[in-house]
Amino acid sequence: MPESITRSPNAVDNPYADPAARRALTDGIAAEPGVAKPDPILVVDNIVRKFGGMTAVDVDHLEVQKGIITALIGPNGAGKTTFFNLITGFDRPTSAPTRFKRPENAATWSFEGSELGSTSASNVARAGMVRTFQLTKSLNRMTVMENMMLGAREQSGENLLTCWLRPTWAKEEREAEAKAKELLARFKLLRKKDDYAGSLSGGQRKLLEMARALMTDPTMIMLDEPMAGVNPALTQSLLGHIQSLRDEGTTVLFVEHDMHMVRHISDWVVVMAEGRVIAEGRAEVVMSDPAVIDAYLGAHHDTDLGDETLQEDTVAPQPTSEENPT
């Protein structure tokens, strides 16, 4: 197979491209909240975020393994988006040390071994941890192509001193454009490339945002509900794309409510509820964990989450609570 152009320059031969290796890896990790990983890319400690009296996030310890796909799931309001905001620098933990005061259990979080406690959102992105937003942030009055081009890194044309000298950046621009076209084709947006992003549908904006994030060649990509509003056929191919990203060495952390998708592509699942990490493990392990089912569906329920039977009401000795609360 020809090597794709989207393969990032920092792509490594990921040992976890091999399913057996992933299996061996996850077999070796205990399925308990806050468990240590052999090769964590992201480590967070004591992250607390309060909104007034309400604690939105309270994570004691969490590690995200490098080179695999980790899903972050949890019911609405569990604090997943807030957690994303906190570690990417868009929000600050209440427990973060300030210049004057360092709380006893000060929040610390690090990416690839370097502390992010005082790193701005843009520097976090430049360090290689790039996120998308649950409520999409497309640049509406710019074309789809311009949106994509903004994702390209280290453009010498973005320097004020040299930007008026076209020859200094023309070549870079052409390369970025080729890469953008390839990504847009994959995300079925190529024919929209000269349209304003504001004229795209909700699902298309989600896709654009994901494609734009990939333009930055992230080391780790954090997707907040990437497939919400994307049609099933495209979801299938995008899941394939996410897997190939992983195989090329990008670490993926994503939030998703669709349990089938979670089951299908994630190597590891972290479950949050009411701001805390309540479970971790492989998808099938986590989804049969009573604590998780409780968090999702309330107590007294004995069906697996994401189990096929949930979708088909043929075999349902006990109706699911969503369909028919008892």
Next chain:
Amino acid sequence: MTNVTENATEPDFQDDGLEADHTEIAEERARRQRRALIATAAVVIGFAVMWIVATTMSGTIPSIFASVLRSAIEPQTAAVAIAVIGLNIHFGFTGLLNIGQAGFMLLGAYGFAIAITRDVPLLFAVLIGLAAASAFALLLGLPTLKLRGDYLAIVTISAAEIIRYVGRLSQLTPVTGGSQGLPGSQYRDPFVNLSFFGDGTTTIGPFSYQNTGVNGWWIRFVAWLLVGICCVLVYFLVRSPWGRLLRGIREDEEAMRSLGKNVFAVKMQALVIGGALGALGGIMYVLPSSVQADSMGRTLTFFIWTALLLGGAATIFGPVLGTILFFSVRILIRGITGAVVPPEILNTQQSDQFSWVVVGVILMLLVIFRPQGILGNKRELQFNA
């Protein structure tokens, strides 16, 4: 890599819809350019007709037309156009709400004029004016550019007023001339002496000015040359990836941060460049007249905003066209009102005030029926983020 992704890539490159869509977009673009061309042509033809009438006939109307044409090429019109080009970088491209552009102009004018009176060479005096405005931009930007957009608006409008009040202070009379201001004779000589236009008077059509003089062809030439240079500068800046950063910031700062862009630094660069252009405009504004703090206050800022919205924000020539129209249309309205309405109903002073009322109404109609201005792109205004 899985097969799924491979399949996803192949067909889309030869998408049938591609051709059709592109011609449609090209058509849309061509339509827009045609509209801008028609608008510009209409203005040019209008001025040409006035020119012919003014030079071949005599009477009230031809003399009104002549004064309209004169106001269109006035050096102060060019000076304001330069300030509008600066504001366009702030608001049109970056989305920064600067409601104190006249403050930048005033600071530039003070810096320049005071430096000349202290025997600083002309070029350095200009640089001092620009540096003063740049420092002012830095000072205002540092605390506000990390906050929401409204803060910059509040700070610029009050800071511009502060500059004006400080300039008027009687204690500062030895430096700024206090409320009397600095008369042009104190600082204009080095500029006038630079002229290679020689002495005498040249008449072209309805225009008859001294070749050099205090307010003659020389300053008109330099002022409009500068307008041209600024347009070229802005063209190169905004067509580059740096310009793309500006528009990205205008659309959504957080998205730009998530892509690793240093939003604060880029906003600061835009604020400084636009402010420095404001200062350049300020210097040109005072060269044919005097530095008067009160002539560069909120009213001038309002003119600058009106001219920008009239011509079309986020365009290259919109600011220039908007400024020329703003000043010349008002003279036209004033002249016609004076000629048509008997002095018992509206005297000269009242017809001047009436012309401002009409300008205000035109601005309202413009915002309602053509919010993108004359040259602006309607599609760019359609999606309110």
